[in-house]
Amino acid sequence: MARYLVTGSAGMLGSSLRRLLGEEGAVYLTREDADLTNFEATAALFRTHKPEYVIHCAAVVGGIGSNSVHSGEYFRHNILINLNVLEAARKTGVKRLISFMSTCVFPDKTEYPLKETNLHNGAPHPSNFGYAYAKRMLEVQSSAYRKEWNCDFIVAIPTNMYGPCDDFALEGGHVIPSLIHRCFLRQQEGADLPAWGSGAPLREFVYVDDIARLALWALEHYREEDPIIFSSGIERSIKELVEIVADKMKFTGKIIWDPTKPDGQFRKPSDTTKLRRYLPDFQFTPLDEGIEKSVEWFKANYPNIRQ
Ligand code: GDP
Numbered sequence: 001m002a003r004y005l006v007t008g009s010a011g012m013l014g015s016s017l018r019r020l021l022g023e024e025g026a027v028y029l030t031r032e033d034a035d036l037t038n039f040e041a042t043a044a045l046f047r048t049h050k051p052e053y054v055i056h057c058a059a060v061v062g063g064i065g066s067n068s069v070h071s072g073e074y075f076r077h078n079i080l081i082n083l084n085v086l087e088a089a090r091k092t093g094v095k096r097l098i099s100f101m102s103t104c105v106f107p108d109k110t111e112y113p114l115k116e117t118n119l120h121n122g123a124p125h126p127s128n129f130g131y132a133y134a135k136r137m138l139e140v141q142s143s144a145y146r147k148e149w150n151c152d153f154i155v156a157i158p159t160n161m162y163g164p165c166d167d168f169a170l171e172g173g174h175v176i177p178s179l180i181h182r183c184f185l186r187q188q189e190g191a192d193l194p195a196w197g198s199g200a201p202l203r204e205f206v207y208v209d210d211i212a213r214l215a216l217w218a219l220e221h222y223r224e225e226d227p228i229i230f231s232s233g234i235e236r237s238i239k240e241l242v243e244i245v246a247d248k249m250k251f252t253g254k255i256i257w258d259p260t261k262p263d264g265q266f267r268k269p270s271d272t273t274k275l276r277r278y279l280p281d282f283q284f285t286p287l288d289e290g291i292e293k294s295v296e297w298f299k300a301n302y303p304n305i306r307q
Contacts (some may be wrong), residue, residue, distance in 0.1 A: 002027045005051030007036065007085060008058030013100070015165040016212040017055055027051065029058070037080040039087065046088040053219055054097040056085050061131070066172040071130030078134035086141050090151050097153045098219050099142070101227065103160075103204075103270055105132035113271040116157070116227050125265075139227055146225060156211075156218055159231040159270055163208030163290065164297035168307045176205065176291070179242060180298050181307065183249040192253045193246060196261035199239030204231045204270060207290035210282075217279070232284035233272035244288050248295045
């Protein structure tokens with residue numbers, strides 16, 4: 001019998017949880033262990049391991065490019081994975097389960113800062129609606145299961161997460177891993193570093209180990225039915241970010257902003273009131289420290305990185 005079962009453990013958050021929890025009493029599942037879109041295969045794993053707590057990180061994710069092209073696949077995969085994992089957890093009597101959305105599943109037209117209570121109040125951005133609706137169903141399924149079967153399933157909503165074991169795809173990835181990878185290659189070539197858009201947009205970046213620590217806290221202490229946003233609430237500009245990455249990579253070329261690439265939303269600040277009510281003193285990893293750790297990890301693991 002396992003105390004913890006982590007799905008998606010080859011991913012960024014799963015890997016961080018593994019560093020934090022260690023091997024004893026925990027089971028880490030990857031795609032090799034089972035196809036979570038298949039209910040029988042998923043249920044068989046749960047029957048074998050009989051976990052007390054489940055940290056469900058498995059998902060099909062990608063940047064804006066990949067999301068808009070594969071809206072059907074992102075919808076289908078995520079909805080099936082979530083449906084099966086939560087159902088297998090219910091059937092095997094899991095004590096508590098935590099799953100994750102992202103602030104990009106919030107309504108496109110909404111008020112800021114983003115609040116947990118506004119999750120369903122409007123359609124998501126058209127560029128990622130397949131992914132967003134599938135992820136929102138995590139909250140619906142968790143609360144429906146709680147109502148009918150008293151399942152103790154909770155949902156957390158991190159903002160822009162980054163860190164070791166990220167997906168370092170050059171074009172389809174998120175800004176931090178893409179830039180680290182591109183910067184590395186450009187430095188080797190002695191070329192300048194292209195960055196997308198104007199550099200003006202603001203984002204709340206959170207180091208993955210902070211999310212892992214918060215997930216374990218929530219699993220133990222968070223008793224509300226509604227989701228909870230995990231963020232520092234500190235906005236940083238993309239310009240500042242690119243400069244930090246270039247500095248940590250010891251990049252000697254110039255940064256060239258490419259205005260033909262999308263800026264995306266200007267800002268999407270989140271409301272951290274609820275998190276701060278529980279954890280007023282929680283220390284988030286400062287951005288430059290988190291980037292430094294991510295850069296070190298990238299250099300130590302290149303070329304064996306996800307991309
Ligand atoms: P999201 O916009 O919060 O969904 O996340 P992204 O990580 O894809 O992009 C965040 C911001 O970084 C956007 O304003 C982009 O224009 C900017 N950005 C700058 N350079 C890059 C890059 O190389 N890749 C990506 N994905 N974004 C970049």
